[in-house]
Structure formats: C-alpha cells, structure tokens
Amino acid sequence: MENKANLYKAILKVMKAVKNIDKSMTVGSGANSYKGVADKDVKYQIGKAMEENGLAMIPIEVKPTLQIERWEETNQYGTKNKQQVFTEVTTKYLLIHESGESIEVVGYGHGVDTQDKAAGKATTYALKYALLYTFMVPTGEILDSDKDHSDTIETPPAKKPEQKLRILKYGSKQWDQLTERIGKGETITKEELKKYFEITEVEKELETLNIF
Structure with a gap:
C-alpha cells in the first residue's frame, strides 16, 4: 500500500483549521426560503486552508445526465414556448499534496435552469459538497447536544392547511x-x-x- 502520510496529515490540518462555515446565503423567497452555505465561502475558507497545507484539488472526470422539458403557456399576451433543463453530475477530483501524494474524491450535484446554466449549477454544487464532506466541515449553527434533546423541545402545533385563494362573496x-x-x-x-x-x-x- 502506497504511503500517503503527508497527504493525510495535511487533510487533518485543514479539518482543524476550518471548524465551521456559516450559512450566509438565503435561497428562494417567502415561505419557501431557507439558509444555505455560499459557494464562495466554501472555496475561500477551505481553499485558503488547503493552500497553507500544500493541498490542491483538480477535476478529472464529470459524468452528466441531462433532462429537458418543453411546453407551451398561453395568456392574454399570446403563447410562449417554455423549457426547464435539469442536469445532474457525478464527478471525480484529484486531491494532491505537494509531496506528490494524491487520492481521488467523488462528488454529486444537480441543477435546474430555464436556459444554459443548469450544468454550471450542478458542477458548482458537486465541488462545494465534495470539499465540505472531504474535510468534514459543518455548516450553520452548531447546537450543544448536551443541552438540546429531541424530547425536550416543544413540538409546534400542526398548521391547518390554508387555501391559496379565499373567496369572500361567491362560491x-x-x-x-x-x-x-x-x-x-x-x-x-x-x-x-x-x-x-x-x-x-x-x-x-x-x-x-x-x-x-
């Protein structure tokens, strides 16, 4: 078995250097919005720690799967052609140490767009989470498990389903x-x-x- 002690030590140093990345990005809007970790934050914080410890990562394989849906929508302004492009990718990266030692890291991502950005979204997603998972970096708020337990947190009452439209005068x-x-x-x-x-x-x- 090839000795990769330098590589493994560098990975551990990156894990020690990057303890957490905040979820600084809001995805979506309204009731369906949620907090996410920004791609630039992941690349900056993990990339800086990798550089300081002699590590680099390069993509060596991308396998995409593409689905395109097309339909027509009609309104008072006429009929328009619409489309939605869904792309998912499985990826491989080579994690390299300055000593020459290396290992392969795999990733997965998907993206949806109406034009040509689905592939970019999918590969960005894949790299972001490959970095987070390789170096075991948590994101967002870290709760103290000794203080918060599932059986001590009050369960919110179930919400009654609401109609999107409420008719006032007619049926x-x-x-x-x-x-x-x-x-x-x-x-x-x-x-x-x-x-x-x-x-x-x-x-x-x-x-x-x-x-x-």
Whole structure:
C-alpha cells in the first residue's frame, strides 16, 4: 500500500483549521426560503486552508445526465414556448499534496435552469459538497447536544392547511368561470376581481398568472 502520510496529515490540518462555515446565503423567497452555505465561502475558507497545507484539488472526470422539458403557456399576451433543463453530475477530483501524494474524491450535484446554466449549477454544487464532506466541515449553527434533546423541545402545533385563494362573496363556480376566461386569453381587471375576492390575499397569485 502506497504511503500517503503527508497527504493525510495535511487533510487533518485543514479539518482543524476550518471548524465551521456559516450559512450566509438565503435561497428562494417567502415561505419557501431557507439558509444555505455560499459557494464562495466554501472555496475561500477551505481553499485558503488547503493552500497553507500544500493541498490542491483538480477535476478529472464529470459524468452528466441531462433532462429537458418543453411546453407551451398561453395568456392574454399570446403563447410562449417554455423549457426547464435539469442536469445532474457525478464527478471525480484529484486531491494532491505537494509531496506528490494524491487520492481521488467523488462528488454529486444537480441543477435546474430555464436556459444554459443548469450544468454550471450542478458542477458548482458537486465541488462545494465534495470539499465540505472531504474535510468534514459543518455548516450553520452548531447546537450543544448536551443541552438540546429531541424530547425536550416543544413540538409546534400542526398548521391547518390554508387555501391559496379565499373567496369572500361567491362560491368556487365563479372562480372556475374566471380561470376559464383567463385560459381563453381574456383580460381580468383588479376592479372586476374585487367583486369576488379580497384582492390583497390573491394579488401575488394573480401576478403569477400574468393577469396584471
């Protein structure tokens, strides 16, 4: 078996140097948003520690899988062609020490985009998590397991399902009629919708339908 003592010592030094990386990035918006660790933070903090300990990582293999979905969407402005590109990749990197010792590191990533950025997102994701997992770097808040236990944290009450749209004056039949008109390309004004809905609750939903 090839002796890789210098490489393993350098990996341990990087693990000691990078104890945690904060989740400084907000992904998405509204109720579906969440905190994530930024790619630039991972590359900067781990990359700096790698450089100081004589390590480098280079990609040696990328195996992509591509799925493209295309469809048509019609609104009052006409019909448009839409597409969504989903790319997932399995990757290999060579982790090299200045002594000449090296090992292969594997990664996996996926990305979604409407144009040509899915592959870039997937490979960025793969490298980011290959670095985090190779050097066992935790991200975000680290809880003290001696103080917080699953059986001592109060379970929040289950939320009742909420309807996206709340009809105030009429039943769902009127909503079906309105959506049918939208499907035919008719323009529905805010003033008209105020007869049926509380406009402040549905305005965002209506914007996604390209009514206004």
